[in-house]
Amino acid sequence: MATEIITPQFLRDLTTHQLMAWEELYDHYAPCLYGVILRSVPAEIAASVLKDTFIAVYDHIHEYQADGERFFTWMYKLTLCSCALAKNGTNGIANLSSSPSSPSLPSLPAFSQMANG
16 A cells, blocks of 8 residues: 655645646555556556546545545545446546557656646
8 A cells, every 4th residue: 555645735735736746646656556456447448547547536636635534545435436437438438449558557647638638
C-alpha cells in the first residue's frame, strides 16, 4: 500500500489544481493503483482505467473529507468504481485497440491532457 502523502497544504494544492501537486500525487499513487487495476481488468484497458481513475479524482477532489477516510482509501474506492465501469463497458474508454500490448504504467502527460481537455 502507498504511504500517505496528504497534508492540508497538499490537499489545498490539489483542490486548486496545482500541476506540481498532481504530478506528485500521480507519481506516488499510480503504481499501486495500477496494480489494483491490472488484477481487476484486462491489461489491454488498464492504462485507460488508470487515466479514468485519476480524472475521477481530479473531478471529485473537492468531495474528499480528510476527517473521514484516508486519502488512499478514497482513491482506492474510485479505482474500484473505474474497474467496475470498465468491466461493464459503461465508462467511455476510447481506442481500446490502441492500448499497449504489454502493461506499463502510463505517463502523467496523458492524464494531464485528459484532465485539461
